[in-house]
Amino acid sequence: MRPSPYERHRELLQEAVRALAAGECRRPFTEATGQDAAEAGMRSTRTAGKVFGSLLGRPFDLDQPGELGRVATESSPYGTGTYGMGIGYPRCDPAALVAAAGRAAAGWRAAGPYQRAGLAVEILRRLNTRSHELALAVHHTTGQPPEAAFRAAGPRAQDRALEAVAHAFAESARVPADLSWESPRRRGQPPAMRGTCTLVPRGVSLLIGCPDYPLWNGYPGLFASLVTGNPVIVAPHPRSVLPLAITVRVARQVLAEAGHAPDIVTLAVAEPEERLHRRLATDPAVRIVDFTGSARFADWLEQHARQATVFANRTGLNxxxxxxxxxxxxxxxxxxxxxxxxxxxxxxxxxxxxxxxxxxxxxxxxxxxxxxxxxxxxxxxxxxxxxxxxxxxxxxxxxxxxxxxxxxxxxxxxxxxxxxxxxxxxxxxxxxxxxxxxxxxxxxxxxxxxxxxxxxxxxxxxxxxxxxxxxxxxxxxxxxxxxxxxxxxxxxxxxxxxxxxxxxxxxxxxNLADDFPADPSSAGADLPAAGAHFVTGRFRVVRSRRRVEPVAPAAVPAPILMAKPARVPVPDVGSATELLDV
Amino acid sequence: MRPSPYERHRELLQEAVRALAAGECRRPFTEATGQDAAEAGMRSTRTAGKVFGSLLGRPFDLDQPGELGRVATESSPYGTGTYGMGIGYPRCDPAALVAAAGRAAAGWRAAGPYQRAGLAVEILRRLNTRSHELALAVHHTTGQPPEAAFRAAGPRAQDRALEAVAHAFAESARVPADLSWESPRRRGQPPAMRGTCTLVPRGVSLLIGCPDYPLWNGYPGLFASLVTGNPVIVAPHPRSVLPLAITVRVARQVLAEAGHAPDIVTLAVAEPEERLHRRLATDPAVRIVDFTGSARFADWLEQHARQATVFANRTGLNxxxxxxxxxxxxxxxxxxxxxxxxxxxxxxxxxxxxxxxxxxxxxxxxxxxxxxxxxxxxxxxxxxxxxxxxxxxxxxxxxxxxxxxxxxxxxxxxxxxxxxxxxxxxxxxxxxxxxxxxxxxxxxxxxxxxxxxxxxxxxxxxxxxxxxxxxxxxxxxxxxxxxxxxxxxxxxxxxxxxxxxxxxxxxxxxNLADDFPADPSSAGADLPAAGAHFVTGRFRVVRSRRRVEPVAPAAVPAPILMAKPARVPVPDVGSATELLDV
Known part of the structure; x- marks a missing residue:
């Protein structure tokens, strides 16, 4: 039997959680690359170049619901042919994407944090093998020089994402699954009540991509939402779609292979005049919005996306x-x-x-x-x-x-x-x-x-x-x-x-002359300045309880909806405390 | 030397943190009362009655800044004399209260989570000794019968507050104080960089009291804000001021005795037509608002208190x-x-x-x-x-x-x-x-x-x-x-x-016939349905870093502002992980 996604990446995850708690800023993807890129399964620059070339001037298929046509908004400042980049992304009805995310939500919630974190790491592993291809996509859509694009799109961005995964996983796993009450009048006797404590994701999450660092700034919110159980609609900036489109395709593949609805992650693009970001950000079903960029649009979001928790990272005055x-x-x-x-x-x-x-x-x-x-x-x-x-x-x-x-x-x-x-x-x-x-x-x-x-x-x-x-x-x-x-x-x-x-x-x-935290060349892969709130704001905790009947236990069935996966067996790794001790 | 507030309540706090992580709903204050109220230092009903009587028809002094006059808005449905309750609370200029909270904030932030949690427990201990007095205050201002008032104002409310203290303390202590980076190019060598990770409270917190369960519904937000480092302005409902006024007085005494600014907790009252709650909730310096009550006012707060994080607990359709x-x-x-x-x-x-x-x-x-x-x-x-x-x-x-x-x-x-x-x-x-x-x-x-x-x-x-x-x-x-x-x-x-x-x-x-979670008679002292977000939404985390200079360490001084207390020595209890292992 295949090991579960969590089991497969357990060591990496637990080390990431431990390092996070200890304040050690580790970068496993970057370190692996430094040692041996081939060993990490990373494609060579040459192969990546071929793959990238094969994407140009063609439709980019994702097999998403509600497809209405194609849209191509990118052009490379370095030039990639007569018609710019010419990649035609599926233009889907926003309502259909939101509805599909809503349908996918129940299964993703039921998967529980262990399976979700395992699948998130699996997505990162696959992205890691395509680091050079992602770097080319960032280079051509943002204008970044190749080396800088590799830093912003490759292992360092994956390490930043892994930090978000570890953070979200630790906070989710920390929610105790079982509750017990001890009656003060019967001390020493078995607890009078039992209950469950369930992490309830907020709902559909929207990632608004930014034009200069689409992956570096986009991954923390994307992965924090996924691990805490929220489906994510990824809406890139029209100028830089490809890096996030590749990311979405990889995520959908991993999800589908694990038996999940691929619509847990979808790509939303449109012609700029359709004001897609505003349309999605104010959809009643969208409950989380991630955005990095100008204070002006951040203010707009906070004012209008009232139904959602807005994580706005203002670029501001460095x-x-x-x-x-x-x-x-x-x-x-x-x-x-x-x-x-x-x-x-x-x-x-x-x-x-x-x-x-x-x-x-x-x-x-x-x-x-x-x-x-x-x-x-x-x-x-x-x-x-x-x-x-x-x-x-x-x-x-x-x-x-x-x-x-x-x-x-x-x-x-x-x-x-x-x-x-x-x-x-x-x-x-x-x-x-x-x-x-x-x-x-x-x-x-x-x-x-x-x-x-x-x-x-x-x-x-x-x-x-x-x-x-x-x-x-x-x-x-x-x-x-x-x-x-x-x-x-x-x-x-x-x-x-x-x-x-x-x-x-x-x-x-x-006193660090050439080190700026906002830049991927920085030594520290810092999460946006929000602390634990950046992940805990993406879910609620609901308690449910019932009396423990010593006489007729059969009458009180175990709750069916628990944070255990529906399809893939997950090992019992105990409570969050235990997890953090490893 | 007197032990620090944290040291004094260390055992109770650590047990509360452990129980919380394990999903065990403990009620130490309730259990102590069941065993021996006198041993817990609780005043007798008779003494409490005398103290309560001595408050009636008099000014209630708090020595707060910006005092403009007196206001008396309460009347007991059970009758307490010719002029209702006649307690004159200090009516203070709201701007002066906000300014005083702002001034007190820096010292409270510098105290760090250990000292803050210790002082919060100290406040709860003192409130515990006055449970009967608080119950009388709730009885007369809300109309609750005596037994129910004791449940809503006494040990059970204190246990509910302790759960918030433990939750806020665990999440705060979890923020690693020191950060280290390992350079991938120099593995095995000492880290190239060091940093600090500091919990930054959001700012002034406002508690809007509710008329039916002023303490039961008010304590979680009040104590979560205090432990995460935010000064709190307590603005009771005009019909039920006394229970929160006594709470504020006790908190100010404990803070002053520990050498802190008492204005970390203040009471705000006014004549109903002054619309004090709306004035305070929209003050630019108020960054957190706690409210339990009608969906209508909750909606108003979320719409107008845009500068603040609003924790609104809607009463809704049970x-x-x-x-x-x-x-x-x-x-x-x-x-x-x-x-x-x-x-x-x-x-x-x-x-x-x-x-x-x-x-x-x-x-x-x-x-x-x-x-x-x-x-x-x-x-x-x-x-x-x-x-x-x-x-x-x-x-x-x-x-x-x-x-x-x-x-x-x-x-x-x-x-x-x-x-x-x-x-x-x-x-x-x-x-x-x-x-x-x-x-x-x-x-x-x-x-x-x-x-x-x-x-x-x-x-x-x-x-x-x-x-x-x-x-x-x-x-x-x-x-x-x-x-x-x-x-x-x-x-x-x-x-x-x-x-x-x-x-x-x-x-x-x-299948629990007479057990309603919203009622203090319930067996479970549940926090509002928000999960960790209820505490982590009250602070941010800011990282600061510098290179470790192997040659001239003197040139890089240790940062002065750390999460260590300024006045009272606090034992080194290690990281949050260690704390949770106890």
Whole structure:
């Protein structure tokens, strides 16, 4: 007999749960890749290229209900032929997708957390073997350079997903299956009542894909919802459908092979004018919405998707506070590299760099604000001085809003480093731009306190580091941000920055020159800043109870609906406590 | 040196956490009372009566900021003198209370979950010694008879609060304090990075008190917010202020003694026309709102308190499905007792009793719907046939809306058991009414599918038990309910009822004639139906990290803000996993 999905991945899951509880940030998929990609079953780059090529200009079949036609919305900034990418995705009636998810929900709920977590890992394992193909899909739809696309689509994204799986599994398995009551009047005697405690998933979950990091930002919500028992409708951004479409196809295959309804995961696409995301987000049956992106649409969702729990990850104002450093060269190089890496259409740029106008103390002596700006520009120029590095670092721009932002931002202050077009040796049509760095004053808050798309950064001169910290606190508490960074040799500054980051609820990195948590190149695969709520908000717990009849137990049948799988036998691994002890 | 609050209550807390994880519903406060109330430090009824009497007709001092005057809104349905209760509570500027809570937040966050949980248990211990006094406060402000008031205000309410404390403590302690990353390129070597993981409370929490079970329904949210680090503003219902006012006073004393700002817990009262609840619930600084009551106000809160996480416990349509029984006499007696117990102003009445018009199969033979109605009426009459039982069972009506509902509901169908005024031997002014039971048809959905206050119940004739189950599912999925009950000897019926209860997200009791989860007389002290989300939704987790510098560790100071207490030393009890192993 085949082992159950849980049994097959038990070791990996339990290790992930243990590491999570211990605060150890493990990356099993990344580590396996580093050791031996072939051993991990990963297809070679060449095979992946062939598979990717075979997808272009064809219909992408998923065999979903309610199919109305085909829709093709993608085009590669690197060019992939006469008609863009030309992949025709099934355009399905949104009502049919919601209804199909609703029908699939009961079986998925009944499968229980063990089987669901096992199948989620199985999906990740299969995705892992297609990492290069997914990277190509991200490269061509987001404009990310190949290496960055591999980080954002491959093992690191799978590790991030695994963290969500482990978290959701641990919180689900923690719900005790059986309840017992002891009557105070009959101590020592058998409990007077028995009951069950059942995890009830919220309902249909909607993942709204983002255009720059469709997998990196999409996987945590997708897998957290699946493991907690919610069917998921995946609605990608029209500009980047393929990475999520491949993911959905793999998930449907794994589910169908395990005897489940494939409609537990479906793909929803439409022509942009159909406003599909808004239509689905406000469907009464949709009870969970995951979204990463602009505060504007996040606000819209929270205002209108009232029937759902909205997990909105606002991109916001990424901020770097520079006070002093013992590694000036590293700081400048790291910042320059970040500015270049966050080019193209990404919203991960360190947008606001707050520095005292009096300059900073460094291991290379005092540096004025002017020196600092000039050093960053020089480092950017040096990085982009060689065509090989240009193609490795810079992303291609996929949308006009980035071009408009670059033109507009340059008018607001002294341009320290101009954004100029750069040539891609292999793809002459690709629109590459060097990052823009503009000097602003602290009073220009109306400019830097709004979110700018693409490689737009501001060097903001402040009165002092205290002033920088105050600005950081006030702007980020109001507008949010996925991360912040601080550079200082002064423990007090670091402590105050940490306190401000806690108030704003943003992740903070200290004295790490080239490490940004929002970027997949970061060492930490951080979940969105929500903690356990990110998974526990996806289910409720319902208790049911009955008296234990010592005389006629036959009259009280065991409840039929339990968190045990209906089809695949699952080993009894005991309670959540036991699980965490392994 | 005095032991820390956590150390003092460590055993009780760890046992509560263990029992919670194991699904054992323990009730340490109730059990202690059963054994020896004096040993538990509980004041006698006589002392409590004196203390209660000394509160009447006087100002109730709390020494809170922003005091503008006094407000007295309570009156006892049992009468306590010429001027009602006449207790003058401090009316404080809501803005001042919010500001004071905001100021107190930083210290409370820094105290960390161990100290907070210890202090929460300390508050419960003190409240436990005043159980009789709290019961009198509930008796006089809600109209509940003394015994029921003791159940709703005393050890059982404290046990329910302890469950919330244990849940919040376990989820908080589970957040790993320290993070480590292992670089894949340097396996076996020390981690390349270190970080901290900090629980960040959401902000000011608002508890909106309910008029019928102010403590029973108020404690879970109050204590869950406190333990997860959120200051709480307690805003009672104007009709029942005293029970929560005493609670707030005790909490402030315990906090002040431990060196904390007492404004971590404050009381907010106002004249009803000031619409204080709405003002506070929409304050930008209020980030959590707890409410138990009508779906109407719950909807209002979810629509308008957009800046906050709203935990709304809708009272809804409590439903009993009767199919068949092996204990007909017990079922009839239990139902009659529940109808009487849920009299007065309570919203816990089993409102809709769904029974096939063809009758039910019982151990006493077939009983028609008419028989069943007559038997319930007879049992109610027998129960209320003796004045001593009347005063023990029936609550006094405190509001005109109940009187109006009783008059209105009687017009919609055949009255099976009329609501009549009953005499209270000791309190001639008390308005006691026997429960109303009206027969309706399944098609009268517009009547029984809305929530009725007070002792209004409908015996709804259905086509069959399948029809009952379908009605249960459709009405409760739409309108919610705290609980449902099913009576059947058929395992299939029980299984379908369980499945419907899961879909609706309501707690279900099976074949338990006189046990309703929403009522404190129930054997199970159930948390509101939210699961872990009820506590994890009250905080976020923020990660911070830095490189481990092997050469110059002095340059990287330890972060100052950690989840360790600032004042009271706390023993190192290790990680959450370790905690759960005890």
């Amino acid at each position: 901020t770097v506070i520079v006070d002093s450093t013992e590694n000036y060269r590293g700081l400048v190089r790291g910042l320059a590299r970040s500015l270049c890496l966050c080019s193209g259409t990404f919203r991960t740029t360190p947008q606001n760099i707050l520095v005292p106008t009096t300059g900073i103390v460094t291991d290379e002596g005092h540096r004025s604000l002017r020196d600092f700006g000039a050093d960053i520009r020089e480092a950017v120029d040096r990085l982009l001085g060689h065509p090989a590095r240009v193609t490795r670092l810079l992303g291609a721009i996929t949308g006009n809003e980035v071009r408009a932002a670059l033109a507009q931002a340059a008018q607001y202050g002294a341009v320290l480093s101009a954004s100029r077009p750069l040539h891609h040796p292999d793809h002459p049509g690709a629109d590459l731009r060097s990052p823009l760095l503009v000097r602003l004053g602290a009073r220009d808050e109306r400019i830097y306190a709004r979110e700018w798309p693409g490689p737009v950064s501001f060097l903001v001169g402040t009165d002092s580091t205290s002033h920088s910290l105050a600005l950081f606190r006030s702007t980020v508490v109001r507008h949010g941000a996925p991360y912040a960074a601080v550079h200082s040799t002064d423990p007090l500054v670091l402590a105050v920055a940490e306190s401000a980051a806690l108030d704003a609820g943003v992740h903070l990195v200290q | 439903t009993v499905i009767v199919d068949s029984t092996e204990n007909y006499r017990g079922l009839v007696r239990g139902l009659a007792r529940s109808l009487c117990l849920c009299s007065g102003t309570f919203r816990t009445t089993p409102q809709n009793i769904l029974v096939p018009t063809t009758g039910i199969v019982t151990d006493e033979g077939h009983r028609s719907l008419r028989d069943f109605g007559a038997d319930i009426r007879e049992a109610v009459d027998r129960l209320l046939g003796h004045p001593a039982r009347v005063t023990r069972l029936l609550g006094a009506i405190t509001g005109n809306e109940v009187r109006a509902a009783l008059a209105q509901a009687a017009q919609y169908g055949a009255v099976l058991s009329a609501s009549r005024p009953l005499h209270h031997p000791d309190h001639p002014g008390a308005d006691l009414r026997s429960p109303l039971l009206v027969r309706l048809g399944a098609r009268d959905e517009r009547i029984y599918a809305r929530e009725w206050p007070g002792p209004v119940s409908f015996l709804v004739g259905t086509d069959s038990t399948s029809h009952s189950l379908a009605l249960f599912r459709s009405t409760v999925v739409r309108h919610g309910a705290p609980y449902a009950a099913v009576h059947s000897t058929d395992p299939l019926v029980l299984a379908v009822a369980e499945s419907a209860a899961l879909d609706a997200g309501v707690h279900l009791v099976q």
